Amino acid sequence: MNNEYLKITKLNYEIDKKTIINDLNLAVKEGEFISIMGPSGSGKTSLLRLISGLAKQSKGTIKVNHKVIADDDTFIEPENRNLGLVVQEKVLFPHLNVINNIKFGLSHSSIDDDLTSIIEQFKITHLLNNYPHQLSGGEAQRVALARTLVTKPKILLLDEPFNGLDEALKHEIYPDMQAFLKEHKITTIMVSHNIQEVEELSDRSFKLNNFALKAI
Amino acid sequence: MKKLFKLSFWEIFAASIAALFAIPILLILLSLFSGFNENFTHIYDVVLYEYSLNSLYLVIGVSILVIFIGVITAWLVTNYDFIGKKIFVWALILPLAIPPYILAYVFTEIFDYSGTANNLLRSLNLVSEDYALPNIRSLTGAIVVFSFTLYPYVYLITRVALMSILKPMLDSARVIGLSKLQTFFKVTLPIIRPAILAGTALVAMETLSDFGAVQHFALPTFTTGIFRTWLGMYDLTTAMQLASILLFVICIVLYFERYQRSKQRYSAAGVKSEKLISTKLKGVYSYLAAIFCFLPIFFGFVVPVVELINWATAIDNTFNNDFISSSFNTLLLAFLAALITSGIALILNFNARIDTSRSSEEINNFISMGYAVPGLILAIGITQFLTYIDYILFSTGLIITGSLIGLIFAYVIKSYALSNNVIQSSYKQVSTDIDDSARTLGSNKRKLLLDIHVPLLKTGLLTSFLLVISEVVKELPATLILRPFNFDTLAVNVYLLASEERMYEAAFPALFIILIGLIPIYFISKMINHSRAVDE
Structure with a gap:
């Protein structure tokens, strides 16, 4: 598989001697959208943290575009990995307005x-001068997505990103987001509990359970 | 070795600060291995027993009195409604603004043969011309002085513990068949006991560390003994050996205090539930409760402040050059110390936040123990440390030792715990998900700290800044020893004037110290109001 953009090999992660991820392998093509489902505590969020560099693996290798970003000797800091992360929690900086x-x-x-087009695409033009505490849950999540996508990351990591949004709003965002991801060939890994969402957005999907990643 | 090279700037900074803070203490402890000379033998044979006994009596007496005042007042304002309760809740902490040495100076003057108290009693024909109240410059007098300034520690911690007791706990005890008295001894007391003991341990540490009040009362204790050995006998080694003994005692008390606090956290870990409802006191009981709460405020705050205002207004030229220059020096030192302490606390807490290992947190806890080291001992250790540096770096003499560096160093070590507590709790309000977002959006650690954390922590940083200022302004023994030649601060000014019995002149700078000491009171009362608002 020559066009694998993100390649994870024999990844292990332990916290206080407790195994969170064991011998995990995964390969994702450039511009591909994959989803990972699984029970709580199965290590889905930890996997995203390892890919982003917010946590360091105990063993194993993570390569992006054939370049090692994390192994026993190398560790590239998150700010230098050119990736984006959107989580379900409120993560907008409270002291800064939307713009x-x-x-x-x-x-x-x-x-x-580019910035103007993303702002329009995510329908947040009227919110630019508002502060995070003045936004609804859905608005805040759209701003968080826009904030991440505007940096044009090569890899996008989504951790239950649409949890706070109602179905109508989700279906307003999906096509625009998918178009943006395809246009910029952004490789995406999404963690979700919502099977409908997974089926709608993903090229491939997996289930992580008992340390094993199985295609659904 | 490979791992050492991988340490980040933040980790190296934290470890360096920990080492720097530990050196003065280690130097003092090392003195125990340099042999004991004839001065130590003389002190051991003649006065060490007296130092130990006086210090012990002082700690026991103060502990009993602060438990009596602190626990009963906390019990009253938490469980009962009575006249003036809303004012007493915060006014009971006002005496914390007055350092023990200032209360000692004021009480000495008030209870002097021709002082205000005796004059008042004579004018009311309650005592004859020949008779006067007992001399306050005694062990009992010192116990009274320390108790009236330090009881708020016990009051505050006990009150927090009492507020954590939930109504269902007591109800279920009563349903099981316990009487009100049995419920108090079997449920309430075990819950608040660790808090009372932790508060008392803090008071014991403050009492053992004090220099100004016991020196003014001419009471031979460990601190006055160390001071006399160093600056009277000019024997630094013996002074350090005495300091080591005191340090061991303080360590035991500190361990006890931390142990009790850990038990307190366990007991206070209840979920938010139905709180206790205050019982309304009626008639004479309401007045009695109000009088009991008023007396410690009266003696610990009202009397000294009114008397100081009285003295300050009785003389001309209060704004003299000495006052202006010592105020400027004090504020300059306090600002510098506050800036450095808050800066270090910010960086170390930032490191503890971004570092997943526990070592950063442990370093932070270790450095926070500096508050327990008496200012006098710190001053000795720092002098020794800076003398070594001068010896290594300069052949011309004591350059750094006689500068402001040592003084600021002492202030930073003493007040780090204050700053750390504030910044640590401010950090807990900021979700770590925000850090993750900033990092994945391309922020390096420096940008994360400056562009995200600093703006979000600005209230905490300001609070820390003000609290350190109030602590530094009060500090006496370290300032007295480490200040550069001819460099007086307000505390030193008050000490020198009081030791020459010039209390009227000392009154104005003393009032200024108290005024700045009110800063933490404001923050604590705000916290109390906040918790009350949450309860209601």
């Missing part, structure tokens, strides 16, 4: 066409 939250990950401070 400054969205611009946080950008190296430039001007509002360019």
Whole structure:
């Protein structure tokens, strides 16, 4: 499989001598959208944290585009991995308004066409001057998604990202998000409990249970 | 070795600070291995017993009195409604603003033969011209002074423990068949006992560490003995050996305090549930409760403040050059110490947050123990440490030893725990998911700290800054020893004037110290109000 963009080999992760992930292997193609389901505590979120560099594996290798980003000798810090993470919790910076939250990950401070288009795509133009505490759960989640996508990450990690959204809103966001991901060839790994969501968005899906990752 | 090179800047910084904080203490303890000279033998044979006995009596007397005042007042304001209760809840902590040495100076003047108390009693014909109240400059007097300034520690901690007792706990005890008295001894007391003991241990540490009050009362204790040995006999080694003994005692008390606190956390880990309802006291009982709560505030705060205002207004030229220069020096030192302490606390807490291992948290806990080291002992250790540095770096003499560096170093060690507590609890309000988002959006650790954490922690940082300032302004023994030549602070100014019996002149700077000491009171009373609002 030559076009595998993200490759995880024999990944092990222990916390206080308790095994969280054991001998996990996974390969994802560039621009592919995969989903991982599984019971609570099966290690789904930990896997996303290991890929993002927010946690360090005990053993194993993670490669992105054939380049090692984490193994026994190498560890690239999260800010240098060019990936995005969206979780279900409220993660907007409370001291910044929406526009400054969205611009946080950008190296430039001007509002360019890409930024404007994402803001319009996620229907948050009217919220730009609001602060996070003034947003509803759905609005906050759309801003969080926009903030991550505007940095054009090569890998997007989604941890139950649509939990707070109602069905109508989800179906408003899905097509735009999918189009954006395909257009920019963003490789995506989503953790979710919602089978409908998984079927609707994913190219492939897996179940993580008892340390084993099985295709659904 | 490979791992050592992988340490980040933040980890190296934390370890360096821990080492720096530990050096002065280690140097003091090392003195025990340098042999005991004839001065130590003389002190051991002649006065060590007296030092030990006085310190012991002092600690026992103060402990009994602070438990009596602190527990009963906490019990009254938590369980009963009576006249003035809402004011007493926060006013009972006001005496914390007054350092024991200032209360000692004021009480000495008030209870002097021609002082306010005796004059008042004579004018009321309650005592004759020849008679006067007993001399306050005694062991009993010192016990009274310490108790009236330190009981708020026991009051505050006991009150928190009492507030954690939930009504269903007591109801179920009563249903099982226990009487009200049995419920108190079998349920309430075991729950609040660790809090009372932890508060008393804090008071014991403060009492053992004090220098200004016992020195003014000419009471031979460990601290006055150490001071006399060093600056009277000019024997630093023996002073350090005496300091080591005191340090061991303090360590035992500190261990006891931490142990009791851990038990307190366990007992207070109840879920939010139905709180106790205050019983309304009527008639004479309401007045009696109010009088009991008023007396410690009266003697611990009202009397000294009114008397100091009285003295300060009785003389001209209160805003003299000495006051202006010592105020400037005090505020300069306090600002620098607050800036450095809060900065270190911020960086170490940041490191503990981003580092998944427990070592960063342990380093932080270790450094926080500096508050327990008496200022006098710290001053000796720092002097020794800086003398070594001067010896290594400069051949011309004591450059660093005589500078402000040692003084600020002592303040930072003493007040780190205060700053750490505030910043640690502020950090707990900020979700770590926010950190993860910032990191994956491209923030390195520096940007995370400066662009995300600092703005979110600004209230905590300001609180820490103000609390350190109030602590530094009060600190006497370390300032007295480590200050550069001719560099007086407000505390030193008050000490020097009081030791020359010039209390009227000392009154104004003393009032200024108390005013700044009110800063933490404001924050504590705000916390009390907040918890009351949550309860209601």
